[in-house]
Each structure stands twice: as C-alpha cells, then as structure tokens.
Amino acid sequence: EGSESNAELVHSERAFSAEQLQAGQRAYELDRAHVFHSWQAQRPFEPMTIVDAAGPYVFDGDGRKLLDMSSQLVNTNIGHQHPKVVSAIQEQAAKLCTIAPQHVNDARSEAARLITERTPGDLDHVFFTNGGADANEHAIRMARLHTGRTKVLSAYRSYHGGTQLAVNVTGDPRRFANDYSAEGIVHFMPAYQYRSYFGSTTEAEETQRALQHLEDMITLEGPSNIAALILETVPGTAGIYGPPAGYLEGVRELTARYGIVYIADEVMAGFGRTGRWFAVDHWDVTPDLITFAKGVNSGYVPLGGVAISDAIFETFRDCVYPGGLTYSGHPLACAAAVATMNAMDEEGMVENADRLGRDIIGPALREMAQRHPSIGEVRGMGCFWAVELVKDRTTKEPLAAYGGSSPEMNQVIGAMKAGGVLPFANFNRIHVVPPLNTPDEDVRFGLEVLDEALTIAD
Ligand code: PLP
Numbered sequence: 378e379g380s381e382s383n384a385e386l387v388h389s390e391r392a393f394s395a396e397q398l399q400a401g402q403r404a405y406e407l408d409r410a411h412v413f414h415s416w417q418a419q420r421p422f423e424p425m426t427i428v429d430a431a432g433p434y435v436f437d438g439d440g441r442k443l444l445d446m447s448s449q450l451v452n453t454n455i456g457h458q459h460p461k462v463v464s465a466i467q468e469q470a471a472k473l474c475t476i477a478p479q480h481v482n483d484a485r486s487e488a489a490r491l492i493t494e495r496t497p498g499d500l501d502h503v504f505f506t507n508g509g510a511d512a513n514e515h516a517i518r519m520a521r522l523h524t525g526r527t528k529v530l531s532a533y534r535s536y537h538g539g540t541q542l543a544v545n546v547t548g549d550p551r552r553f554a555n556d557y558s559a560e561g562i563v564h565f566m567p568a569y570q571y572r573s574y575f576g577s578t579t580e581a582e583e584t585q586r587a588l589q590h591l592e593d594m595i596t597l598e599g600p601s602n603i604a605a606l607i608l609e610t611v612p613g614t615a616g617i618y619g620p621p622a623g624y625l626e627g628v629r630e631l632t633a634r635y636g637i638v639y640i641a642d643e644v645m646a647g648f649g650r651t652g653r654w655f656a657v658d659h660w661d662v663t664p665d666l667i668t669f670a671k672g673v674n675s676g677y678v679p680l681g682g683v684a685i686s687d688a689i690f691e692t693f694r695d696c697v698y699p700g701g702l703t704y705s706g707h708p709l710a711c712a713a714a715v716a717t718m719n720a721m722d723e724e725g726m727v728e729n730a731d732r733l734g735r736d737i738i739g740p741a742l743r744e745m746a747q748r749h750p751s752i753g754e755v756r757g758m759g760c761f762w763a764v765e766l767v768k769d770r771t772t773k774e775p776l777a778a779y780g781g782s783s784p785e786m787n788q789v790i791g792a793m794k795a796g797g798v799l800p801f802a803n804f805n806r807i808h809v810v811p812p813l814n815t816p817d818e819d820v821r822f823g824l825e826v827l828d829e830a831l832t833i834a835d
Pocket residue numbers: 450507508509510511513536537538539609613614642643644645646670671681
C-alpha cells in the first residue's frame with residue numbers, strides 16, 4: 378500500500394494559495410539574508426525554493442512540479458515523503474527522540490542488523506556516524522589504528538566528503554583550497570577508460586595498466602607505511618565511471634597482499650542505487666570496510682556509518698576506539714533506516730533500479746548518444762547514470778572544465794528545469810539519478826526533457 382499511496386501523492390496537483398506563495402517568498406528572502414550555502418559563492422546566487430515534495434517530485438516556491446532526477450545529491454533512493462518512513466519517524470519521535478551512543482536502543486540495534494544482513498562477507502559490525510564524510514574519517518582512523526601505519530591512498534577524480542580529512546582524500550579540484558594539514562594522503566590515477574591516463578584502448582588494457590600503476594604507487598610509497606586505500610566502487614560525483622572488468626578484484630588482491638585496509642566508499646553507490654544492495658556485489662568483492670550514508674535511510678534524517686570486518690573489529694575488542702559522535706546511531710535516523718530498508722524489500726526497489734537501468738535508462742541514453750554529437754559517453758547501471766558532454770567528440774574537450782562550469786552547461790541545466798526536471802549536474806556531466814521507485818512513465822518523461830535540452834549543446 379506504501380507505493381500506492383505514494384503514487385497518489387505524486388499525481389495530485391498542487392495549487393498554492395496566496396499565503397503559501399507569500400511564505401515561499403519570505404523563506405527565500407530570509408535565506409538570502411542569513412543562510413550561508415556550501416560549495417558556493419554567496420552572491421550572485423539564486424537558489425531554488427523547494428516547499429514540498431512527494432515521491433519523485435518536488436514543488437518549487439511557485440507550486441511548480443519538477444521531477445527530481447537528482448534524488449537530492451543522490452540520496453532519496455525511495456523518493457520523497459514515503460509514508461512508511463514518515464510514520465516510522467513520527468512513531469519513534471513520540472517514543473524516544475534521542476539517546477547517547479553508549480546506551481542500547483532498539484531502532485539502532487535493528488538498523489545494525491538489517492545493514493549487516495546486506496553487507497558482503499564478514500562485515501558484521503557497524504559504527505554509526507551522521508553522514509558520509511565522517512564515515513570516511515572514522516574508516517581511515519580505524520585503518521590507521523588497525524595497521525599502525527599512516528599513509529592513505531586515494532584516487533584522483535573522486536569525492537569523499539567536505540570535512541578536513543575527507544576533502545583532502547577527495548581527488549577533485551575543490552580540494553585545492555583546503556589542501557593543508559592532512560598528512561600522508563597520496564593520490565593515484567584511477568581506471569577511467571573514456572579519458573585513460575594510461576593511453577589504453579581496450580578495457581583489458583585499462584585494467585592491467587591501472588593495476589600496474591597502483592602496484593607501482595604502493596611499492597614506491599612503501600607498503601609498510603600504507604594504512605588504507607579508499608576507493609568509490611563506482612565513483613559518483615566524479616562521473617559515475619564504473620571500474621573496468623577485473624579492476625576491483627585486482628585492487629582487493631593488491632591491498633590484501635600488502636596488508637593495506639581496503640575501504641570501499643559506497644556513500645553514493647550503496648543501498649540499491651546501482652541495482653544491488655552494494656555496488657561491490659556486482660563484482661563479488663569484499664572490502665575490509667564499507668562506508669555508507671545517503672540511501673541507508675534516503676536522507677530523511679542524517680545518518681552514515683562504517684561497516685567493519687571481523688578482523689578489524691578484533692583490533693578494538695580489548696582496546697579503546699578513540700572516537701565518537703553525540704548523535705551516533707540517533708534513534709530517529711535509525712528508525713528511518715529500518716523503515717527504508719523494509720520498504721525497499723517489500724516494494725522490490727533494488728530489483729526495480731536494476732530493471733530501470735537495463736530496460737529504460739541505459740537504452741534511451743545510448744540511443745540519444747547516436748543523435749547528439751554533444752554526448753561524449755553515457756555510462757552507468759541501475760538508477761546511477763552519467764551523460765558526459767563534450768564540445769568535440771574527437772578531442773573529447775569537455776563542455777565545462779573539470780571543477781568548473783560553462784554557459785553551455787548552464788543553458789542545458791536551465792532548459793531541463795524549464796521543462797520540469799531537476800537535474801544533478803556536475804562540471805560537464807548530467808547525471809540521471811532518479812529515485813529507485815520512480816514510475817516508468819516519469820523516468821521516460823525525464824529522459825525526454827533531457828533529450829530536448831541536449832540540442833542546445835549539440
Ligand atoms: N563519499 C561519497 C562517495 C559521496 O558521494 C559523498 C557525498 O556526496 C560523501 C562521501 C560525503 O557524504 P556527506 O555529504 O554525507 O558527508
């Protein structure tokens with residue numbers, strides 16, 4: 378019944394009253410006067426007001442309905458205002474709003490059970506955080522304490538979060554302004570076949586060369602100094618470029634051989650986004666730590682965490698883990714996580730994401746690539762796709778520089794919004810990342826709007 382009531386919400390129209398319109402305007406003015414926005418010059422900046430949302434749709438300050446093809450930073454995997462999750466939060470709030478991490482709480486215990494039921498291998502323990510960046514910070518801390526080593530290997534073209542260590546581990550240009558006081562972070566070149574750093578022309582060559590490069594980095598940095606390797610299983614913000622066949626298996630083998638903790642960052646790719654519970658499931662690879670956030674409870678209440686292997690758990694059995702957060706395993710967030718995972722099971726959302734990717738999104742984007750010269754490459758899986766836009770297919774010159782924007786990209790984004798779709802755009806990419814339970818006809822609508830908008834870039 379959850380999905381039915383969701384569908385009803387989605388298709389009901391909003392006619393905003395004069396008071397609602399005024400309230401939206403007032404919110405906008407107060408925001409501009411007092412709210413300091415992230416990753417953003419504060420002026421000139423004209424953020425969109427969102428007053429209401431239902432399923433895959435959001436409603437702006439004028440009551441206009443937009444398909445949320447961004448899932449709010451690839452977060453609302455079950456769509457907005459899912460009735461089962463909203464009532465679970467309400468019930469938990471009525472019972473117990475907050476409790477310190479040292480006490481037992483039923484919502485937290487059940488969330489940990491459901492998460493570890495889904496994680497691969499022996500990742501049977503969960504350290505809860507408030508989001509993805511702090512999950513990565515704690516995973517690195519655990520790896521350093523577990524190995525007694527300091528260095529951390531991380532890929533260029535990656536995103537691991539905005540806090541001090543996480544942003545330094547991140548491999549995109551937004552790191553530069555923050556690039557200080559984080560010792561021991563060493564970046565390596567990822568496998569990224571479309572713009573291969575290794576001059577590869579085939580997938581097999583890319584895998585082999587990227588793994589050789591990684592092994593060279595490990596050897597040259599000194600394996601006995603390297604605590605961890607952190608890698609997004611499918612790098613998200615950096616372009617949803619999935620690993621070539623054999624790459625992750627190779628990363629697992631190298632890290633195991635050199636005693637390096639393999640941290641898979643699944644903050645964006647985890648919890649069904651790729652059509653499996655975790656993206657590593659596509660390759661049957663078991664990392665030592667998996668970091669997660671976002672989709673674990675669709676972002677209804679902030680929650681993240683680290684799933685921990687038995688071996689790393691053993692390190693902390695008899696010695697103190699020096700770290701914690703007041704809101705670790707917050708009852709409202711955990712109740713939302715329990716309801717989210719249950720709703721995803723009951724409504725077959727992970728399978729649906731897989732089907733949408735195979736039957737609708739993938740074929741439609743590939744067909745568009747044949748017609749739009751501005752499309753350099755389309756790639757993805759499940760409800761996790763990127764369209765990489767270029768000025769010229771032969772030179773692959775991006776439509777906006779890595780780390781920047783361009784008038785052409787802004788026009789494409791503007792046209793999508795005008796057409797009724799809220800996209801997730803990053804540099805020279807439009808990401809097609811709708812909620813996993815978006816009805817087929819709404820996904821098709823979003824793709825048609827994208828198709829039309831791309832004519833601007835051709
Ligand atoms: N890791 C990855 C792969 C992400 O995509 C993100 C956020 O987009 C983060 C970490 C940081 O998560 P948060 O913003 O919850 O701190």
